[in-house]
Amino acid sequence: MNFIQLSGCRTGCLVLALSLAGFAAGCTTINFANTPDVTNAPAPGFETVLPGSEEDFIINVGRRTYFAKGSATLDATAKRTLDAQAVWLSANRGWLAKLQGHADDLGSVEADRGLSQRRADAVMTYLVAKGVEPSRLWAKGYARDRLVRDCADIECKAQNRRVVSNLRTEKDDSAPN
């Protein structure tokens, strides 16, 4: 396993593959339509990241806001992430954002649904206060429908207590009219 060689491949390999008609040693899975299925190859869509793109938002701002157990209150860390999101959304007005809340902290699915909705609502309220037009945002709670990991340990729970700010170009069925 040689990650250094692979990472060095990203620019060099294409040239090599072209010159050797695909016989480049160690890069034989290279595919000109996609990046190869090897660790350290660029993820699809992330080969070139343009300012104002969804990939730019994902890499340079971050979509996730985290919460404490059972809470829908934004802490200082969450507010710093949302401050950066608000700046980016204000500079890139072509995007809408669906705010997807998640929770697996409470005793019942219905209670988690309520908590996940309150988390998404808290994010929306904060972004609006920071100048993002409310017409570009909507909030939906998913309860336990989309867990990052499902286990009783904090390793899983910490990941699941979150809101994901998902960029969209148009509203879906969950958006109010």
Place this chain on the structure above:
Amino acid sequence: MFLTRRSLLVSAGAAAAVTALPLPVLAQGTASKWFTGAIVDTGYVYRRTNFNAIEPQWKRQMVKYFSSEPAGTIVIDTRNHFLYWIWENNTALRYGVGVGKEGFQWFGHARVDRKALWPRWVPPAAMRKRVPGLPLKVEGGAADNPLGPRALYLYRDNRDLGYRIHGTLEPWSIGNDVSSGCIRMFPEDVIDLYQRTPKGTRALVLEHLGAPANVVNAG
């Protein structure tokens, strides 16, 4: 601040000089190709990395990653100087890291149980022995604090492993093995990772295979 030979070679002592300057001077920046201006972060200042001077593989990027580790895990590959934050669908956000002596002396699974903004630096006894003249401690936010704006502390079974992910004052050390510290990241990157990884985040430190190729020994 402790100095590596690399910093002397590469920047001709510019970094050493600037750490002695007061913050307003720091904020104006100095004639170094490694920095461009300054950033105010939660009340303190750090020098903005000039990413035009950084090789592309050390910049934050989304890559494919094939691993049995679940989404949300931090994986540290000390040999190849990468830190991954695992996503779904065999992808990961990858950061370039520098690896200090303390960074390749432990491997295995751990958990981020503590995180700090602008951490105070208390050099471990072994490092003070190795590098004479180090202070007993450097306050968080001080211009010569080598941990920079954030630190993530790895624990196992509620015990602090002494293993930290932190910032750096020496962007040229990213991608290298160096004589001191643990896992160092660009200040911009350690801030980014701090935001993305809640307390309780799972971590895996891969074994540092083989002898480090290019340790710069200051001691």
